[in-house]
Amino acid sequence: MTTEHERTALGGAHRFVGLAENLERHAGTPTAAEPPNARGTNRGYGLVFFNLEKYHLTTVISSGLRFQPLGAEPAQELACTVYKEQAEAARHLVDLTAEVLVQQRTFLVPDQIVPNEEPLLPGTEFHGVLASGHPMFAPEFTRFTDPDGVEQLQVFTLLPVTLGELNYILDNGVTALRQQWARFEVDVFDLGRPSVA
Template sequence: MSTPEPYAGFIDHIEGFLGKVYDAEPPVIEGKNRGFALFFCKTPAEDLVSVVTNGLRFQKITTIMPMELACTVLPEQRAYARALVALTANLVIRMGEAVQLDQVIPAPEPFWDDLDMAGVMIVNHPYIEDGFESVQNAEGRTEMQMLTVVPVTAAEIAYVNERDADALYEIWEEEETDLLDVTRASAV
């Protein structure tokens, strides 16, 4: 009996939750191998685009479980999601440590001059039913985790630092914050 290939269900998993992979960016796009590729997925209705890393799970990173990152945005904001996922993945590789759920990562300076976003928060995907976070093997055991990158404003970062991530989740829910819109205003 042959041993199933590790992570064999990864593409089926992301396509099942995020839509078909319609584009990809190789790991050598910036001239040297950065350690991960990017997949671009689009929902069947083409109303959302997700950017997903492919290769973080093979890097030398201190983590409990191998991981990949995703960011889902409105279709016209694909470039923002690409930048946020690539920056976060590069940080993970440089630091040699995985990001954690509810972790806030402030940027040293705002990402874009015309937007309010000043960092990212690592969350369970806010718009997908349970199951996205755990990629399982053929035997049904979790072999990898999927973490979602959500852009946050400086005020939201300060709010989490003063209180905690759950307090920000409550505000986002109360305000019905559209976390898919990188151009959104701060919820706090």
């Protein structure tokens, strides 16, 4: 038996008319998709890969979190943008974070850190992600509105952060880390980047 909140979450797909076109306008051409049951059981969301050839970037975006009863208002999806050859790592980060949200029936807030005890990607220092607006795409990518201008969806971009950067955030806050990234001209789309803290 479904709850009222679950019925509301599952209904209302009409609120997202034009979403696919909006994502393409910013993230580029869709090149591949992974269905919700790609790894066996239905995990409640799929993954879509977009390529922005001009910048050699791939963005992996979840598709279906917005229909899950996570309690988010407006609804949410997740994205991660990396250089094309690192697309599998972006897929992993979006999948891992989305799985946590679905299992815990929770949602993200702006500038939230999702830490992990072990490195999220083998051979890296990335121990978490920062839920953010997109560093390069226009705000309309992050905040999707219906024809009446009512915000229906937030697309949180996951920015990988190192263990040192996680500790830096705990001591100084997210804004201070962003200032460090700007100071050292950190390329947040490069998963081979050094830590600034």
